Amino acid sequence: MRDDPTPLSLRDCSAIVAMLLLGMYFVPLSVMHPDLSRIPGDLVDARLNNYFLEHGYRWITGHAASFWNAPFFFPAPQVMTLSDNHLGTLPLYALFRLLNSDRETAYQLWMLTLFALNYTSAAFVLNRLRLSPVATAAGAYVFAFSLPMSAQLGHIQLLPRFMVPLAFYFAFRFLEEKRNRDLAAACACVVVQFYCAIYVGYFLSLALLFFCASYLLLHRNRMTIRAVLWGSRKEFSARVLSLVAAVAALLPLMFPYYLRAMHSEPISWGVVSGMLPRARSFFYAGEESLMWGCLSRTGDALPMAHEHRLFMGLFPLLALLLIPVLWTRLPQRHLSVLAKLFALTLLGTVLVTLYVDGMSLYRMVYWAPGANAIRAPVRMILVQSFLVAGLVALAVNLTASRLKDRPPWVTASLACALLALIVCDQGLKHPERLSYDKIEAQERTRGVEQLVRARDPQAKLFLYLPKDLAEQRAERNLDAMLAAQSMGISTVNGHSGYEPRDNRPDPRKPNFCSNLRQWLVAVRQHYRGREGIEQLDHLVIVGDLSCSGDGADERGSGMGR
Structure with missing residues (x-):
């Protein structure tokens, strides 16, 4: 396989850039609006990711003492291990904050940059594989702006995927050329992807195993298998070193999660099986799909249906139907091998995660170390989408x-029509349904800040209890977390993928006030020695002051005594 990419003329570059601009305008910007007045997602998960990024920024600029001990769910330690951490893409967010963007605007610019990086990474790899500019633009668009990615805008932590194309590219170069530097590069891409998004890193690792196994299946002679798996003694040592170095590079990221898992229950198979794809999942699209909203009823019988919107559109479907043609008719050897590898890897990852009549091969993967912490295997589609994009x-x-012998105007017209149809195929309608108003969200946070400052201008720790307990608990907790972050203080409120195992009382349940007093007594003992635990003696309760009576002082400072 030659390393030389296809030389690009100005016209070729303009086609690739034009598709990037169209994708940015019709997907993320259509949801955010060109004036950035709306933020993709909802008031819970989207703002939670914004909180994590801002906490990371405060940590690297010296305004937070610890990265893992974020000041929510106080006094629980290591609360950043309860969900994603965004360490890999934190520098991007920090850059926008340093350029004087506010917290929410920096978050939006971070998202836009990641969409562009996903597209650029796929385009770079497809060009290096010597595909035509139109093919490169089409494949990169399907990877970066596909319907399954739009369906996950509420889980924006899954957006950073720009290492996926590069990992497959270097893995393919290693398999073809057997050069250890390509293996090292592939390992580095996987490590960076883990730091960007642990879920995607996990799925990428699983897909690469199928990718390598598929190559060995296609080249099942002893010499090739030996050359790939072992090589010479010197090569084998270098390969082992690359793998060991990758594992070592992941330890700072994964060890805190390992410690958390030691004291947490694994996700049950019942929960995981509900988020394994069914056959109908691959034909389910949300109502926001411009052309495929008619498939929105396909998911009526699916558990956690919003996670199962895996339909990728007509053009990806046609490309899958053309796999037999691609398998046999591609003249260039490396493209023929790629078509077979993409098809076999896609088939393998689909079969291992498919759930049929209560059974799935993924049950065997579930028992692997760490795999039972992955709640939603259905999100494998975010890696599979590159395989589909490659086939497209x-x-x-x-x-x-x-069509190369046709007049230039004919081929140019057909190329423009094809790319326009791909844009429509992946398009969205009523994108405002996928977002919330930025100003309204900021006002919610400022409202909690004002409540806290009004009760105690010197507050260091507070608990926010809305007067209307019917209000969504998660949204109220995010209001408190973001307000505490803006003020540089701590809060007992919290929301994340999991909760600390310290039996925090639920304000929606009876006898909350007495349970809160008991919890404050118990938590001092449970977290004794925790830095700042004395702040509980000066806990400020705002929003609903009914718990500050019964002899407690007006600031609620007597709650736990």
Whole structure:
């Protein structure tokens, strides 16, 4: 396999750039609005990710003492291990904050940059694989702006995927050329992807195992298998070193999560099985799909249906139907091998995660160390989408090669029509349904800040209890977390993928006030020695002051005594 990419003319570059601009405008910017007045997601998960990024920024700028001990769910320690941490993409967010963007605007710019990086990474790899510019643009668009990615805008922690194409690219180069530097590069891409998004890093690792196994299946002679798995003694040592170095590089990220898992219950198979894809999941699209909203009823019988919107559109479906043609008709050897590898890897990852009549091969993966912490295997689609995008690009490349003898204006017109149809195929309607108003969210946070300052201008720790307990608990907790972050103080409120195991009382349940007093007594003993635990003696309760009576002083400072 040659390393030289296809030389790009100005016209070729303009086609690739134009598709990037169209994707940015019709997907993330259509949801945010060009004036950035709206933020993708909802008032819970989206703001939680914004909180994590801002906490990381405060940590690297010296305004937070510890990264893992974020000041929510006080006094529980290591609360950043309860969910994603965004360490890999934190520098991007920090850059926008240093350029004087506010917390929410920096979050939006961070998202836009990641969409662009996903597209650029896929385009770079497809070009390096010597696909035509139109094929490159089509494949990169499907990877970066696909319907399954739009369906996950509420879980924006899954957005950073720009290492996925690069990992497959270097893995393919290693398999073809057997060069250890390519293996090291592939390992580095996987490590960076873990730091960007642990879920995607896990799925990428699983997909690469199928990718390598597929290559060995296609080249099942002893010499090739030995060259890939072992090589010479010197090569084998270098390969082991690359793998060991990758594992070592992941330890600072994964060890805190390991410690958390030691004191947490694993996710049950019943929960995981509900988020394994069913056959109908691959034909389910949300109502926001411009062309495929008619498939929105497909998910009526699916558990956690919003997680199962895996339909990728008509053009990806056509590319999958053309796999037999791609398998046999691609003239270039490396493209023929790629088509087979993408198809077999896609088939393998689909079969291992597919759930049929109460059974799934993924049950065997579930028992692997750490795998039972992955709640939603259905999100494997975010890695599979590159395999599909590659097949789309190969199909377009094959079609273009059959039309090369046509007049230039004919091929140019067909290329423009094809790319326009791909944009429509992945398009959204009523995108405002996928977002919330930025100003309203900021006002919610400022409202809690004002309540706290009004009760005690010197407050260091507070608990926010809304007067209307019917209000969503998660939204109220995010209001408190963001307000505490803005003020640089701590809060007992919290929300994350999991909760600390310290039996925190639920304000929606009876006898909350007495349970809160008991919890404050118990938590001092449970977290004795925790830095700042004395702040509980000066806990400020705002929002609903009914718990500050019964002899407690007006600031609620007597709650736990």
